[in-house]
Amino acid sequence: MQSLAGKNVLITGAGRGIGRETAKALAAEGCRIGLLSRSEGPLHETERLVAEAGVPSASAAADVADEADVKEAVRKLEEELGSFDILINNAGIGRKGDFMELSADDWQKVLQTNVMGIVHVTQAVLPGMQKKQRGDIINISSMSGLKGTRGSSAYSASKFAVIGLGEALMQEVRHDNIRVSTLTPSLVETDMTRPGEERQPDKFMQPEDLAEYMVAALKLEQRTFIKTAALWGTNPF
Template sequence: MQSLNGKKALITGGSRGIGRATAIALAKEGVELGLIARSEESFEVVRNELTALGATFVTAVADVSKEDEVQQAIKEIEDQLGGIDILINNAGVGVRGSFQELSTDQWKKVLDTNVMGIVHVTKAALPGMIEKNKGDIINISSMSGLKGTVGSSAYSASKFAVVGLSESLMQEVRQHNIRVSVLTPSLVETDFTRGRDHEPNPEKFMQAEDLAEYMVSQLKLEQRTFIKSAAHWATNPF
């Protein structure tokens, strides 16, 4: 197991839900954090929590669907942290409705955030990892990225794309000692899933903190094997 102490991590959607839980879990391991979210106000809770832990962190406001905002935010974070060792592409949006009900604008919003958001952030952060010849990239997909369901055509399509993007990127950057992982959790209790009237049983939800702990445990491993399963890490061994 390797220590994460002193590493620098960038987390998108870092102010709440899975991103917030992951930030706290990594801070407890001594990781320095760069957090991106869409609004300044959303950072209030996680800032207080990280300050209480004595963590080193930087926050930046950006909509990941907008490439210029992403580039500026990541430049600010890299300038203050001195580089990025771990990238967690967590930011995402969802919309429910039948294929016929969803407008093309709704489709565009989901794809621009869930797919192009990962493209924008990774393109901005990857050169620094290649220069250092090391790094970890974790992309958050979903079980909806493995199996489509009624009412989730746009969300599911975006999350299938995240899996394919991750698997291709993995093969391209492994030569630079960079590991690419894709995580496909089922229902996680966050603002996005809380109160869904079609899912009345709260016991079916996993907690964001559990997923965060899982990511920390995987990041600590010296080697990981490419696995294809229901809640899988798609990674390259080295």
């Protein structure tokens, strides 16, 4: 088991939910935390929570769907923290509706954020990992990336793409001692999945559950990694 202390981490979608809980968990392990999100208010709150762990952190507001935005944000964060050892591609959006109800704009927004967002951020961070000849990239897909469901055609298409992207990238960069993992969780109770509803932590998986898993996976010796992991709620009925 390897220590994570002193490693530089970049987390997208860090303003709330899975991103925030992952930032807190990795800060508790002694990591230096880079935070990226579109929304400045929630982003600053995450940074405040990370600071309680007493580790260096930095944040940048950027839309992962915008390549220029991403390049500038990563440049700024690397100036403050150094190149990244770990990347958590968590940012994502959803659009519900039957196939004929979704507009071309809906499709573009989902695919640009959920797929091209990973492309933009990873292309900005990967050269630093290749220079170090080690690193970790975790892409968060979804159960919807394994099985399409009614009303989720755009979201499912994007999450299927994330799995294929991760699989191909893994085959390329494992020669650089870089581990690429993909998570396909079932419903995680967040503001995106259950907006405005009372939380039911005894029924649904929580963001901190994914964070706990990621910390454990990252601690594996660099010679070993878990390529894909399907995390499911035990009894969400």
